[in-house]
Amino acid sequence: MNLHPIDWLIMLVYFVFVLGIGFVLKRFTKTSKDFFEAGKSIPAWVAGLAFISANLGAQEVIGMAASGAKYGIATSHFYWVGAIPAMIFVGLFMMPFYYGSRARSVPEYLRLRFDEKTRALNAITFALMTVCSSGVSMYAMAKLIEALKLFDQPFEALGIDKSHIFLVSILLSAVIVLGYIFLGGLTSAIYNEVLQFFLIVAGFFPLVWLGLQSLGGWEGLKERMVALGNQEMVHTWKGMSSADTNSLGVEWFGMVMGLGFVLSFGYWCTDFLVVQRAMAADSMTSARKTPLIAAVPKMLFPFLVIMPGLIAVAITPVATGAPDQTAAISQAGGAPQVGIIPNKLNPSTGQLEPDYDMVIPTLLLYFFPAGMLGLGLTALLASFMSGMAGNVTAFNTVWTYDIYQAYLKKEASDEHYLWVGRMATVWGIGLSMVAAYLALQFNNIMEVLQLVFAFVNAPLFATFLLGMIWKRATGNGAFAGLVSGTLAAFFHHCLTLPAGAVPGIKGGLLGVLHTYPNPMAQTFYTAIAAWTTCFVVTILVSLVTKPRPDEELKGLVYSLTERPAEGHLAFYQKPAFLAVLVGIGVILLNLVFY
Amino acid sequence: MGGLDIRVPIGLMFLVKGLLLAIYGLMTPPETYVRSLGVNINLIWGAVLIVFSVVMLFLGRKGFKLAP
Incomplete structure (x- = not known):
């Protein structure tokens, strides 16, 4: 892929601001509470957007677009059933315990409520999981950069062997994430997550708008899907009575109980990666509002990350005479079998099949000229980095509070724990790089x-x-x-x-x-x-x-x-009022796209 | 903690990006935009980002105080 200098410049601006925020916030990060808990000073709207952005990693953007292309709008169940109810629950019922107790982390809540061994089990498995998740994000980002041939041109110009692109991609993401978290701790991560949230919206909104315009809007997209024989892909609930009659291949009970209750509540209500953002809020009311504020963009995100999947399936490639770079990122060549989605070779069958993970990059190349392409690629890279940073900040907190302070050095100065947290950031990212290389070497590990x-x-x-x-x-x-x-x-x-x-x-x-x-x-x-x-x-x-x-x-x-004291709040300022609005919104979305 | 209003870096970043896009949009010929339905998406979206950044900077105007 040949990028114009304007694209590189737009990407560079983002990285300068990301690191700049870390440098500015360093002067405010003086205690371990500042570093690990953002001094419990974050306003509700900032914590809410960080709450959603920490979850907006590679799997969300690349994976949901791929699922949109495979399963259609029914992928929205992962949002409207598999996220919003749990976010309402954690905001209304669980944040008073997390924020109101003396716990500084989710594993610490388990110690206060249960005992030391329950905390240890949760802390150790969570710490390992965050490092691996961060490594997977790094690996996925480096593989995407390789697939897009993003660095091929500069590497050729500098005379560097292109086999080093994977290593350079990993090092680049590691240095940037390490830089801003090491300097500003959780505050820096939260600020950058908010920045990344707006960037992702700014990069993908015009993409969806152009895609829908080219198909004649949502109605045009539906007509095109029916013409292609994919009519089940524009419904969410129709056909959910049986696994055989809907695109997901799961019946309503398995979906509602498995995804909507167990997996969803298990993630949104207990995963410290997201709960940490709400625990950094500046008051109990803000902490309770954090997941509810996050639920508003969360319920609208299918239009940004799932809709591109449907658009990529529905578009018929047309020769416009304009430069077309989409063929350059096809892993296996050949005309696309589905919409404009490039092919890949299935190693077990030897057959060509659609490479659904390339939906977003393909659409960016298809619709965006130089300039906007830089903005779209920045949004894509930002999503990888926000997922990485979220895991690293959760890791350094759990390591310091729930493993190091709990079992290795109980009585030390605050400066010591601040230093331990910063060091945990360094070697947490180091372990993530090891995990990324393990993923590269051992395909299934x-x-x-x-x-x-x-x-x-x-x-x-x-x-x-x-x-x-x-x-x-x-x-x-x-x-x-x-x-x-x-x-x-x-x-x-x-x-x-x-x-x-x-x-x-x-x-x-x-x-x-x-x-x-x-x-x-x-x-x-x-x-x-x-x-x-x-x-x-x-x-x-x-x-x-x-x-x-x-x-x-x-x-x-x-x-x-x-019960949290809310007598001083007007009815519209209470978390319950916001929860009702979110609940009505998600019910309406389910009905409209039934 | 405090001292830096998040709306300041958001506003500044989108102001720079918006200006880059809009200026580049003004410099490029119409045939650049065949794939984006003939719409000068760089100019239009650059202008949208500039407006957004001005709103953000106005809302966070007290956040220019960077002293601890």
Whole structure:
């Protein structure tokens, strides 16, 4: 891909501002509370946009556009069912415990509510998971830069061997993310996440507008989909009564319970990566509003990240006489089989198939001239970096508070913990680079690790839910529930298989008791099995073990916690009012795109 | 903590990007925009970003104070 100097200049402006924010904020980062908790000084709207942006990583932008091209508008279930209800719940019901307790992190809440071993299990698995996730983001970004041939031209001009592009891409992203987090800590990460949020909107909104204009708007897109025989791709709920009659291949119960309840609540309500942004808010009301403010752009994001997938399927390539760079990024050549999506070679079948991960880059090249292309590519790179930075800030906090301070050096000065946090940022990014190289060398290792983390995460929400609503839940019950839930996920995965898959990483290692229509259905039901097991085992073990006295649980359990004081707020300033508006909005979206 | 209003760097960054896009849009011939439906998307979107940046800078005008 040949970029015009204006594109490079627009990308450079972004990187200058990102690092500039880190340098400016360094002078305000004097204590460990400043570094890890942003001094609990972030206004609700900033925390809300950071909350959404930390989740707006590579998987979100590249992955959701790819899913949009594969499954259509039904991919919106990952937002309208798989995010918004959980975001309303965490804002209204869970933030009072996270923010109101003395906890500085989610694992620390588990220690206060349950015991040390439950905290240790959560902290260690979470720290490993964040490093791997950050590494996957780095790997994906470097592979995308390679696929787009973004650095080919400058490397040729400088006479550098192009085999170093992967390494240079990883180093570049690592240095930039390290720079601004090392200097300004969580505040710097949050500020840059807000910057990245606006940049992603600025880069993708005109892309969707041009795409829809070229098809005659949403109605034109629907007509085109019907003409292509993809009419099910423009509906969200129609056909959800059976796995055979909708594009996702999952029926409504598996989708609502597996995605909408277990996986969604498990992520949005317990993952410190996003909860950390709300815990940095400047007041209890701001902390509760943070996920609710984030829910507004979140419910509209399908139009920015899923719609491009549908547009790429619906467009017919036309010869305009203008330079066309889309063919240059095709991995396997040949005319596109689906819309304008380039092909890739499937190594197991030897057949050409659509390379859905290239939907966004292809559309950027198809519609944007030099100038706007630089803005669009910057938005793409920003999404990778916000995902990386979110993981790194969560890692350095959990490492310092929940592992180092808890088990290695309990009594040290605040300056010492600030230094430990900065060092954790350095070697956290170093470990991410190692993870990125592992992903490059061993194709399946990251897939295996992600699978293991999915087993660990699936039961988590049951533990938190019981901990917050049932004062009888005990530390032994929580620990036994988490371990048994993880084992249930493991055995469910190893005893089931998606249709057409061979036993192995996809499941069926211990035999095949049930075959699911596709991997998504298997994932949803694995989560349901894990959550249910954890819920039941936690209750059973809690009933035969000794609970903590009530006075130790104040501020940690619903029945022993004072409701947040909101008498001084007008009705429209209360979190509940915002939650009602968000709820109405998401119901309307589901009805409009039924 | 405090001292830097986030709207200042957002406003400044989009002002620079908007100006770059708009100026480049004015310098390029119409045939550049065949693929973008004949719309001079650089000029139009550059102008939108400039307006957005002015609003951001106005809202964050007290944030120019950078002293701790």
